[in-house]
Amino acid sequence: MATKNQKEKNTKAENSVSTVRRARHGTPLTIFFTILSILWIYPIIVVVLNSFKRKAYIFRNPFGLSSVPLSDGFDKWQAGLSKAFVAWLNYQNAIKKTDMFRCFGYSVFITVVSVALIVLCCSMTAWYITRVHNKATTVIYLLCLFSMIVPFQMVMFTLSKFANMLHLSTPWGITIVYLGFGAGLAVFMFTGFVKSIPLEIEEAAMIDGCNPAQIFFEVDVPIMKPTIITVAILDSMWIWNDYLLPSLVLNVNKYRTIPIAIQYLKQSHGQIDWGAMMAALVLAIVPIVIFYAFAQKYIIEGVMAGAVKG
């Protein structure tokens, strides 16, 4: 499915440029970009290599697998290979130190539940404030717009204290905080789309005996699917990678998301076990790469649509 769509896109892009220009610059550019894009993801490859190396050698020869660089001669390099290789030791350390799989569980839970809440509640609110015109709905819309320009630092102290007072410092509770702080952008984006839905089809459903809830879920939600995907993608990227909000709101001694776990690998006096860090970084990156591989089309389209509206 995905490859077919990509092919279609390719041919579309090819049709829009003159063949002459492409023939003149094609091959050198392709070679240039092949090298550039491999260099671009090379830092990630370096981390993967280093995650299998004894920590003492990570800084001595960061860009290779061996304990010494290849420039020291092939024999030395080959001897250094077995000296540097520690198999899964760093991973064992990382998992022991960070409890990474639990953190992964919390990250997944918080992201999925928050995004589901945001999409469900905000699409409903957006539909309501577009269909009902009075002072209250106008105020709600303006408040949502306003919240989009407020940086998190403005509310971080009071928000985290109130969240603690209301016992929201748990993975369940933080989803409500995310709904509240993420509502602005989501309502704004859904409102933009709902305005384009013709009123006639909703009125037809009403004449057929649907109540507003049925109209919304059976008529509007299917039409809103592209915006739902866009909002879900943008908010997932935000919540999955968010560090400051969960580190202030959650009880970090009990619940840690992946970014918090990584940051806490750095001890209070600044010492870092780089072996465990490399392994932890790989464990943090792998799920993202897998998800990206499967949802690439939606992610790219979500970002494109989000930028046009945001």
Place this chain on the structure above:
Amino acid sequence: MEKTVKKYWWLFVLPTMAAFVIGFIVPFVYGVFLSFCKFTTVTDWKWVGLQNYTKIFVVNGKVDTTFLHSLWYTTLFTVVTMLIINVVAFAIAMALTKGLKGTNFFRTCFFLPNLIGGIVLSYIWLMIFNSVLANYSKTIVSTQWYAFWGLVAVVCWQQIGYMMIIYIAGIQNIPSDLIEAAEIDGANSHQLLRYVTIPTLMPTITICTFLTLTNGFKLFDQNLALTGGNPGKQSQLLALNIYDTMYGTTGWQGVGQAKAVLFFILVAVISLLQNKLTTGKETQA
């Protein structure tokens, strides 16, 4: 129909608004209020008027330049990253819309860093920077300028892919007859770029410029993980400076909150400016 829908407010609006009040309205209003108070928690406060605001700049009769330094450092950082990210992202987007072989692979690679969060990215680069700089007996926090260019590199690496995607979307939306017409008129590739591509892309350019601007001013995670504000507090961007004032020194929460209010005003002004510019452009198109 509006009348029937109206009765369902408790279902459609109440859940979102309850969370919105807890997660935004109350913390915001109370945050503004607390910026005029001395406090350690939200329940124990004493009204002190504008004292917090003056303490940002003057402490015990002496001028304190930490905040101003951070403001200047952040502005410079934002301008530099904005220029690099937009120029490079635009150049890559132009190349990747020419129908090169392997375009999808390139796009995938360039976009990937954007999905990895700021904290994880920063530790990847911290390892790379420090292992390279170790050869010269330096670290990324040896001076504020090492820290500065380190941050620039990390943020560029992260955001170029994102902006590239937006530029690609913009370039693909340029009507092909516009380009063909220019080509028939004998425009060379420079003229095509100068007189057709860039003018039609102005809305996209505005969006990307302001996205990078606000991202730059609000940057926190990378700053915390890569430099931690070191050396001294010299590489603190505004967001980290506020965080440090609020949680780093007891008794200074009020000053931190006052800084946050100033920070909010700054970000809000940039956003409003963008809004004015983009809506102006839309009516033109």
